[in-house]
Amino acid sequence: MNSKKMNVGMLGYAFMGKVHSNGYRQMPRFFFPPPAVPVLKCICGRKEEKVKMAMEMLGWEEYTTDWQDLVRRDDIDIFDNSGPNNIHKEPVIAAAEAGKHILCEKPLAMNEDDARDMATAVKKAGVKAMVGFNYRRVPAIMLARKLIEDGYIGKVYHYRATYLQDWIMDPEFPLVWRLKKDSAGSGPHGDLNAHILDLSLMLVGEISKVCGMTETFIKERPVVGASGDLGSAKADGSKMAPVTVEDAAIFMAKFKNGALGTFEATRFAKGRRNFNRIEINGSKGSIVFNLERMNELQFYSEEDPKFAQGFRTINVTEGGGVHPYTDKWWPAGHIIGYEHTFTHEIYELMRAISEDTDISPNFEDGVYNNRVLDKVLESVEKKTWISI
Ligand SMILES: NC(=O)c1ccc[n+]([C@@H]2O[C@H](COP(=O)([O-])OP(=O)(O)OC[C@H]3O[C@@H](n4cnc5c(N)ncnc54)[C@H](O)[C@@H]3O)[C@@H](O)[C@H]2O)c1
Structure with a gap:
């Protein structure tokens, strides 16, 4: 195999850190020969003991507790930011200035201004930079895009x-x-x-105006220490502090092409663990995707004979170029899962770097995402529709 090796430095070792590590390890084995071989060079976290353990568990060569050292190292080619949102901007800009290619988790930034600064830095540096909207890489979502682009559901x-x-x-x-x-x-x-907004950009296009509402149902919660690891933090019960973000956020949107959009995100839907569902209705048909059944796409077409009309379930696992990515994995019908979307994402990242092609979703997509998110919150505050 003649593929070039590229050294990766990654910030964060918890949820996304683990998922991305798996993607880097798997990609060259399944997308063979790979566009480039990612080398898991150095992983970064704040606590030495924990990051050392993560290095061993996730298969990295070295660790550091200082992201500033990581992004300045000459032997790092790609900087992967899998840290919390408030630690996206500074390390990404420093990495771009040091000439590293970048994969940054979503949302790109805390707000549009920060996202714009990041996009400007990567543009100036001329490096490749991708935002981690992994659901773009679900084969069923890519099929949904094809059905829309090829006119199967009409307007x-x-x-x-x-x-x-x-x-x-x-x-x-x-x-x-x-x-x-x-x-x-x-x-x-x-x-x-942020995720379903990114998918709307890919599937329907840009939004022209938004109107939203938010609610924080539980106003204060027990304080924890520095740990940010989702699900692993323990309440000490002794101190309470205010919750400063919303628990649910809902907004309506008008797309530039005239379509109407509704978006609902909540952490208070009892029984729903990670229920990501999209329905798109057009003049000739409809499409439904549900992440809980991510190998399938529901499709209704009025072009079917009247007696056979109804939603059909397409199993999006056909190889031979019928469905994207699937022939890199298992025979048709042998389903893939959440982690595969990240392997696809990393394949696209490495391909864009080694072939010097456009990347998607890029930082401009990330800026757009942050802009719409900001405008929704502005509309909540002003209790009115806001133009994008
Ligand atoms: N693409 C997706 O589907 C998806 C899913 C979950 C999270 N995310 C995004 O990924 C990012 C990380 O989320 P997560 O769920 O992995 O969080 P997490 O809490 O599980 O992990 C955060 C990691 O960052 C590390 N960290 C925090 N501050 C640091 C610092 N100053 N220096 C070095 N390391 C630091 C923590 O130690 C931890 O390892 C967020 O931006 C989040 O929105 C994306």
């Missing part, structure tokens, strides 16, 4: 997206970084709406 009238979770409904659940404005920027809005 799009509705984009209806819900992203529902329930992991913080216990009032004793502690005040982790995702529940604080200064570390997360916003709650499920920047976390979950």
